[in-house]
Amino acid sequence: MISHDILVVGGGLAGLAAALNSDPSLSVAVVSKVHPLRSHSVAAQGGINAALGNNPDGKGDTWERHAFDTIKGSDYLADQNTAELMCEKAIPAIYELDALGVPFSRFPGGVIAQRPFGGAGFPRTCYAADRTGLVILHTLYEHSIRKKVKFYNEWFVTRLVVRNGKCLGVVVFDLASGEIIPVQARAVIFATGGYGRVYLKTTNAFINHGSGVGMAYRAGVPIKDLEFVQFHPTSLLGKNILITEGARGEGGYLVNSEGKRFMEDYAPTAMELAPRDIVARAIQTEIDKGKGFENEYVYLDLRHLGAEKIKKRLPGIREICINFASLDPIDTPIPIQPAQHYSMGGIDVDRDCASLVEGFFAAGECACVSVHGANRLGGNSLLETVVFGKISGEEASRRVKQIGMEAKAEKILLEEALDQKSRIEGWRRKDSGIKVHRLLDRVKNIMSDKVGVFRNKKDLAEALEEISIAREDYRNVYISGDCLRYSQALVNIIEFESMLDLAEVITRGALNREETRGSHFRNDFPQRDDKKWLKHTLVTFEDEKPQISYKDVQIDKYEPKERKY
Amino acid sequence: MDTIFRILRFDPKKDEYPYFQDFSYTVEGKRSVLEALMDIRNEQDCTLSFRYSCREAICGSCAMVINGNFDLACRADLGALKSSTIIIEPLPNLEIQKDLVVDMDPFWEALYRIEPYLHGEDAIPEKGHRVDDREMEIIFQYINCILCGCCYAACPVATRDERYLGPAALAKLYRFVRDPRDRRAFSNWSGVNTEGGVWGCDTVFKCNEVCPKDVRPADGIEALRRRLVVEKVKRFFKRGR
Numbered sequence: 001m002i003s004h005d006i007l008v009v010g011g012g013l014a015g016l017a018a019a020l021n022s023d024p025s026l027s028v029a030v031v032s033k034v035h036p037l038r039s040h041s042v043a044a045q046g047g048i049n050a051a052l053g054n055n056p057d058g059k060g061d062t063w064e065r066h067a068f069d070t071i072k073g074s075d076y077l078a079d080q081n082t083a084e085l086m087c088e089k090a091i092p093a094i095y096e097l098d099a100l101g102v103p104f105s106r107f108p109g110g111v112i113a114q115r116p117f118g119g120a121g122f123p124r125t126c127y128a129a130d131r132t133g134l135v136i137l138h139t140l141y142e143h144s145i146r147k148k149v150k151f152y153n154e155w156f157v158t159r160l161v162v163r164n165g166k167c168l169g170v171v172v173f174d175l176a177s178g179e180i181i182p183v184q185a186r187a188v189i190f191a192t193g194g195y196g197r198v199y200l201k202t203t204n205a206f207i208n209h210g211s212g213v214g215m216a217y218r219a220g221v222p223i224k225d226l227e228f229v230q231f232h233p234t235s236l237l238g239k240n241i242l243i244t245e246g247a248r249g250e251g252g253y254l255v256n257s258e259g260k261r262f263m264e265d266y267a268p269t270a271m272e273l274a275p276r277d278i279v280a281r282a283i284q285t286e287i288d289k290g291k292g293f294e295n296e297y298v299y300l301d302l303r304h305l306g307a308e309k310i311k312k313r314l315p316g317i318r319e320i321c322i323n324f325a326s327l328d329p330i331d332t333p334i335p336i337q338p339a340q341h342y343s344m345g346g347i348d349v350d351r352d353c354a355s356l357v358e359g360f361f362a363a364g365e366c367a368c369v370s371v372h373g374a375n376r377l378g379g380n381s382l383l384e385t386v387v388f389g390k391i392s393g394e395e396a397s398r399r400v401k402q403i404g405m406e407a408k409a410e411k412i413l414l415e416e417a418l419d420q421k422s423r424i425e426g427w428r429r430k431d432s433g434i435k436v437h438r439l440l441d442r443v444k445n446i447m448s449d450k451v452g453v454f455r456n457k458k459d460l461a462e463a464l465e466e467i468s469i470a471r472e473d474y475r476n477v478y479i480s481g482d483c484l485r486y487s488q489a490l491v492n493i494i495e496f497e498s499m500l501d502l503a504e505v506i507t508r509g510a511l512n513r514e515e516t517r518g519s520h521f522r523n524d525f526p527q528r529d530d531k532k533w534l535k536h537t538l539v540t541f542e543d544e545k546p547q548i549s550y551k552d553v554q555i556d557k558y559e560p561k562e563r564k565y
Numbered sequence: 566m567d568t569i570f571r572i573l574r575f576d577p578k579k580d581e582y583p584y585f586q587d588f589s590y591t592v593e594g595k596r597s598v599l600e601a602l603m604d605i606r607n608e609q610d611c612t613l614s615f616r617y618s619c620r621e622a623i624c625g626s627c628a629m630v631i632n633g634n635f636d637l638a639c640r641a642d643l644g645a646l647k648s649s650t651i652i653i654e655p656l657p658n659l660e661i662q663k664d665l666v667v668d669m670d671p672f673w674e675a676l677y678r679i680e681p682y683l684h685g686e687d688a689i690p691e692k693g694h695r696v697d698d699r700e701m702e703i704i705f706q707y708i709n710c711i712l713c714g715c716c717y718a719a720c721p722v723a724t725r726d727e728r729y730l731g732p733a734a735l736a737k738l739y740r741f742v743r744d745p746r747d748r749r750a751f752s753n754w755s756g757v758n759t760e761g762g763v764w765g766c767d768t769v770f771k772c773n774e775v776c777p778k779d780v781r782p783a784d785g786i787e788a789l790r791r792r793l794v795v796e797k798v799k800r801f802f803k804r805g806r
């Protein structure tokens with residue numbers, strides 16, 4: 001049986017950072033359902049935060065101010081000591097990335113350039129034009145080649161195997177051969193990304209089904225704060241491709257159908273650079289009031305920035321607009337609307353990226369450590385992946401030395417693999433039933449309509465009902481045609497179970513949480529309620545159903561206050 | 566009116582030869598070739614295989630040949646193709662693993678051969694490297710490469726000579742050689758002074774033509790050639806002294 005000391009699942013930024021920072025004397029491997037360079041990290045645009053103080057307007061910046069902005073931005077749901085850890089480590093992390101070869105844009109004098117971003121008191125977002133995710137992912141992958149990291153590409157993990165509170169390994173579907181393969185590991189690090197495709201309108205890649213979070217949940221690992229789903233204010237109308245916050249950081253305006261910069265009604269000081277939850281709600285409110293265009297969108301206007309600045313700082317945005325909307329932002333405003341963008345919630349882990357299960361770790365968007373709380377600031381997600389990816393690799397290496405191989409692990413893994421095989425055979429044997437993509441479309445529509453930017457009790461309760469009907473229908477899914485090799489259809493059928501679970505957990509958490517905090521806005525409870533709800537939602541899969549409990553937020557420095565921007 | 570998708574099918578484990586299969590597809594709204602392929606897979610034949618991920622022309626998964634043109638399927642808009650029959654083929658010059666999925670290993674291995682990572686200093690410079698923004702802008706052209714493989718598949722030299730590194734790998738090498746932070750010795754990369762390296766290029770610029778990201782890999786190859794010549798001349802005079 002294939003066996004490793006540390007198995008990293010996911011080849012995006014967090015996964016590569018984990019592998020690169022694992023102890024080289026251990027046997028480490030990365031399993032990824034796509035080639036690592038195809039991971040969604042590649043699509044990150046605007047930048048990565050660190051209080052370098054390189055911008056002339058940001059001389060007084062410190063990591064403590066960065067931590068405060070992050071905590072305030074989180075609507076005080078972030079664990080404060082964890083946010084501080086991330087912001088302190090941000091500075092050496094950027095210099096390390098620079099030394100590894102990340103081609104950051106520069107200021108005169110040659111220092112790394114920094115631009116303003118939403119919710120930040122200082123311009124502290126480092127960038128490489130608007131292709132920051134691309135250059136960091138490629139750089140870490142290049143160093144994985146240098147360090148001869150072992151990759152299993154196009155291996156899709158179908159389940160995480162845990163027994164008696166201990167992680168034993170995973171079961172994999174190898175796309176190239178069509179076979180089911182058990183893999184033993186003393187430690188498993190999940191870096192599987194977010195679950196944006198649970199929603200109809202999302203900036204996420206087609207592959208972001210969130211099955212990593214779902215598999216951990218099914219294996220009994222608690223998941224945390226899933227009701228906090230970030231809606232990015234500016235996604236391109238139609239395909240919902242991300243238009244970076246950097247576009248507003250460089251000076252772009254948001255304009256409604258009356259030609260008004262409406263952010264002055266919502267965040268008179270920060271204007272377009274208020275945190276994402278506030279800007280997304282403002283845009284949605286304008287559209288709902290009939291002040292949008294075609295009841296669907298408003299404009300992001302970059303024309304006043306001029307051709308030179310747009311070509312230099314936002315070439316990727318221009319390319320996206322030309323390719324996918326047939327317009328050039330140099331002379332036409334960009335039609336935008338809010339869309340799901342980021343999953344603040346995820347697998348419950350501590351500052352060491354360790355979960356309650358021995359030998360199981362998580363880092364990046366699939367994890368909830370929690371630094372983003374109820375709302376993530378732009379530029380903090382890339383930061384989280386490199387900082388906590390590294391920590392997860394180091395911690396797993398340290399702890400794995402104390403973890404012995406479970407004697408029965410091989411037998412259990414083989415049984416799990418056989419069980420997976422027989423499930424697949426079950427779908428293949430049927431020659432009629434429901435096609436899974438129809439169910440998928442249904443769930444996405446429910447989530448976008450009823451568990452979106454604005455929520456209320458009635459919608460949420462209806463959504464739960466409809467999700468449970470979809471779960472009944474999932475029993476009748478089938479695959480037609482005889483093919484296992486490179487069967488994306490099979491991957492979709494397996495991942496859909498996770499999506500049902502996540503949709504349910506998001507909705508239950510949102511229904512229970514009778515307050516408004518960060519990205520979670522309840523029309524029927526429009527105020528934050530610290531007395532009752534300054535706590536993390538924990539959901540555990542027990543007795544075949546979700547069990548909800550709550551956990552205190554770490555507050556040691558900053559007393560929760562009302563957020564004003 | 567329906568559009569006909571004529572898709573090259575091949576499963577080397579089952580079929581003796583590749584063959585074209587027609588699918589009738591009703592275009593609704595603004596759809597990309599990738600979205601159409603997904604619809605066809607979902608509704609008509611779930612055994613149809615192809616790669617995809619980001620759907621925004623940045624991950625490099627879905628390169629293929631669409632009506633004879635190399636492109637990313639996610640970026641190719643059906644309306645713009647203005648064609649009632651759309652012929653879809655996998656990237657040539659790479660073995661088919663299944664349908665539109667090709668074996669990219671020769672492409673990756675060529676990339677590995679140029680040591681595609683920054684050869685930096687051992688210590689991390691305090692407060693980062695000092696680099697002129699203009700220097701960064703020069704390498705940005707090559708950094709836009711998403712390693713989709715279009716150039717390699719379209720290159721006539723890579724087709725006939727398997728030793729040839731191909732446009733993407735050579736352009737990537739130039740990206741590092743040109744990076745002021747890179748400390749690689751001339752001897753590290755002078756190995757491309759061969760027919761398998763920069764002199765293999767036929768200068769027909771097929772790579773520039775097909776690149777969906779306007780990287781213009783041949784610019785990098787030309788620049789490497791010039792550098793090689795300059796370095797050789799420098800070395801000749803040094804030895805002479």
